[in-house]
Amino acid sequence: MDVSPTFTTLTDLAQGSSTNEGRYETLVSKFTDKYGRPPTHLARSPGRVNLIGEHIDYCGYGVLPMAIEQDIVMAFAATDSNTISIADIEEDKYAAKDIDLSSDWRNFSSNGAVPWYNYFLCGFRGIIEEFSILSPVGIQVMMDGSIPPSSGLSSSSALVCCSSIVTLVSNSVPLPSKTRLADICASSERYIGTQGGGMDQAVSFLAQPGRALKIDFNPLTSSPVTLPAGYSFVVSHCGESMNKAATFSFNERVVECRLAAKALASLQGIEWRNISKFADLQNALGYTLKQMVSLVQDKLHEDSYTKDEICGILGLKIKGDELVGEVLSSMSPQAQKAAAELSRYKLYQRALHVFAEADRVEQFKMIANGEEAVEDVGASLGELMNASHSSCSKLYECSCPALDTLVSNCVASGASGSRLTGAGWGGCSVSIVSDSSLEKFLEGLRGAFFKGKTDEELKTKLFATRPGPGAALCHLK
Structure with missing residues (x-):
């Protein structure tokens, strides 16, 4: 209700x-x-x-x-x-x-x-x-x-x-x-x-x-x-914190996604002014998420884009410095400031992450709800979580060395899968762990990543939740 x-x-x-x-x-x-x-x-x-x-x-x-x-x-x-x-x-x-x-x-x-x-x-x-x-x-x-x-x-x-x-x-x-x-x-x-x-x-x-x-x-x-029954979700903190409201990093990614959606729309002959989000573009094209992944790989190059290059794709006869006011005026002042301070934009990487991640969400739901038959539900969900972290780290670049190390330690300690959770750039990972190996997992992670931490310190650094x-x-x- x-x-x-x-x-x-x-x-x-x-x-x-x-x-x-x-x-x-x-x-x-x-x-x-x-x-x-x-x-x-x-x-x-x-x-x-x-x-x-x-x-x-x-x-x-x-x-x-x-x-x-x-x-x-x-x-x-x-x-x-x-x-x-x-x-x-x-x-x-x-x-x-x-x-x-x-x-x-x-x-x-x-x-x-x-x-x-x-x-x-x-x-x-x-x-x-x-x-x-x-x-x-x-x-x-x-x-x-x-x-x-x-x-x-x-x-x-x-x-x-x-x-x-x-x-x-x-x-x-x-x-x-x-x-x-x-x-x-x-x-x-x-x-x-x-x-x-x-x-x-x-x-x-x-x-x-x-x-x-x-x-x-x-x-x-x-x-x-x-x-799935028989599994726990364990949250662990990497030891580094990041306040997304105090940095441009979060808003920079929002800007790059907005520009990538508009650039792809223009390249596909769609009026880019009507497109604000990747989902708008997908709906306009009538593509599946997997088709959107292929579109990104076919239409965008992996090198970062300049403002002048984006203006050219959008058919704007303006200087690159005018891009923010022309295209991103509806965004928050903080996002516009972040956009103005960037000199190059990673459109390919951000778009590829978003479409592939959205597809992983659909797969996760179907497997968890039994809509897609798999041999081992926990292992399959874990594989999706591992792929998600790799994409966040390599394509979206919202992880950090401490988080990458923590996620690796979680998998090595027996998690079926592990990934950063939240905006990233610090903070926590979430791991799916079978109940039968939960205590062994926690013990292994204490020794591998949280060595020297007291039980009191670990109360907010390492815990299973429901x-x-x-x-x-x-x-x-």
Whole structure:
């Protein structure tokens, strides 16, 4: 059902998860200590691990993530003040912030490192503008997060999604459908400069316990995917973090995909101004994904393209420096800036990755759901994950040496398959491991990659997880 779930007790909110046992009660106590009164509600939004389908959501293609048990949870209450007061239970790491609603709180974009509370403001602003709330109320918030930050597990998007629920409830706006909320939050993240596609927000709201989701876009739809019995998914952190909102790398890839789609359209005699995403081009041509792979190999060369060369393909009688304003004016300012600073564009590599990765997602879904008969389901899914990582590393160049080493160690330690998850350039891998060899796998990886790490350090660096539920709201009495 596409309605936002409302749970009435902390037990229901925790969904019986040992990961969250006691955390929510502690958060309520911390809120009460700080603000001198108990909160009226709790909102929860989970992190996610993308099993396969990286960097294709903003190209119009479906992805296959699952929500994890780790989450962002906020205790909150509306106030009569004109201030949002937001704090984290780890105040030594995340300093509390008071935000004056009478000032221009909309101008919160940041160059370089992004303050953590700006992600709250993304969700807040998205709701205020979507529902035309003229006089938003003050809110007191205490937050706790169990998602490792900057790890590719969508901690920032979970924070935005959670903030949207807090803002709606505090301003007495009825909760809309989960699909609409996901769309609003996906748009909201652009306020902070991330030109993403919507996967993170969709799974945060639409997730179902015990299942992964195949999520498609335009329109946003989801279908459950049954993961094979007898296998676990293990998340491990490579030790390097990358904040995609603080670097041009993510937006550079978005730009290259946009330009590659337009270039291929022009080369095929299609009006490129009508094409924004690879999926638009595929639909216009009526090709299969495998045919799109062949098209890339036939029409694009492997050398990087100059701005002048792209202008020539598009039939533009302008200088290369004018390409960004002419072709990419609809993109975010951050994406346009990234495009302007690039001197050459890898169209072949980015396009080849996207079409092949989209095809791997379809294969993964069919194998997992038993729609395609294979001899060994776990091994077949693992092969797709291995191919995905190779493509991310070599064609999309969104891995890093530490991630490549970690993925290799995971396979050597007994995983059927392993790949980076999330935007990349650091963060986590996800591995599919048979339950019968899980302990041996974990022991081998501790020795091969995490040597010298204590059990406490490994709590957020190496863990098996299960598909968890989506976002939820809890009314407190």
